[in-house]
Amino acid sequence: MLAVALGISRNSVTAVYEQLGAEGYVESDRQGTRVAALQHPSAQSSARAKSRPPDIAERSLHIRERSYSAPDTLALRPGVPALARFPIGAWKNCLDRVIQRAGTDLLGYGDPLGEMPLRTAIMRHLAISRGVRCEPEQVVITEGAQEALALCVRLVTNPGDIAWVEDPGYRGAQAALACGDLKMVPISVDAEGLRVSAQAWKQQCPRLIYATPSHQYPTGAVLSAARRLKLIREAQAHGAWIIEDDYDSEFRHAGAPIGAMQGMVAQAPVLYVGTFSKTLFPALRTGFLVLPETLIDTVAPVLRATLRGGHRHEQLALANFIESGQFGRHLGRMRRLYRKRQALLREALHDYLDVPHTVMGGESGMHLTIRLSEDYPDQRIVESAQSFGIAPAPLSQFFLGPSHADNGLVLGYGNTSESTFVPLIQRLNQVILWGADSNKTDHKSVSRRRRKE
């Protein structure tokens, strides 16, 4: 009857009934076929579920969403390297060579700590360029710096432990620490980097300290040698671990080269974190963690039990890219490019940014931070600038608490062509002035309203 009613073949109807029966939607017996009595969530309970807050862990509820996000391609977006300058052809050759040589041999699980040739290549590179002292066994390949930070939290802290974070500081690190239920204590930053008082060690002694000593994110300060040594000594004395996030230290533009804290003192209590997101490209999602020698025997079995090895072709191609000298040459080219871009961005700011501002940092990396007066609220500027394809980050958003937040903009010059700096800064200048005008209007209407009241 159904076949006739629908104008389809009897075989199709039989096949559909069989399928429905196999999936449990209909039940058949000698009396016929009926719709199965399935348990439907009642309309009432689904309405209740909608009104209830999502049932996720408390710690995740405390992670602040980034109030700004912009595509990598927008101008002046911080944190993005010169993507168009990446030697994609050379990278393809490295990958092709690995696949050709290995055939199907690399399709199974790899070493959970990463492919040994890559760990060795990273160890050699870090020894020469950053003064990091380690054996390849201490190097763990991670999914970017972000996974390395999460591992540090998991390996050396317990929920409720105190963690010091730079204020202002990197939001990704704050999120990783929040996931470990750590009590975050903001430590302020000045022109010499993290400013730790003797009182802080006494009153809020940390288990973990997160720092970007080579190039503080976002202020650009470089942690002075005296403060580095003091931090290491105090951490040793108090049983604390330091995460050294060395994210963009390869691009040093001024002053003497400064090695990593990890290599300054033998047996320093430092968990060294690095990434290829800035030196190569972010989508590679490859970073590394250098574990202290004293931890390796205890920690390696935990990592082997909790991680799975993969991305083997990419890891071996990267090892080849480093060992063949192509990585070093790319770094050299990018260093020169970023140096030039920074100089031209400074010039454009000097010549075309009329609003009073102070430029901070610039000894390393791919960004400059400018401080602006409160008359030019950074969040509003960032929102308006995006509609013109300009994506600086608001400085105030990098502070843990709003009470002592500075106001300003973080300008990335890594992925923005220097030929566009002048029109971009002219446009940014206009956006800032418009924002200030509407701010004044807002203030006026508020005070008018207050007077009326």
Ligand SMILES: Cc1ncc(COP(=O)(O)O)c(C=O)c1O
């Ligand atoms: C301070 C800091 N650390 C690390 C990273 C890189 O993280 P990932 O390797 O997870 O891309 C960034 C990127 O913006 C950063 O600003």
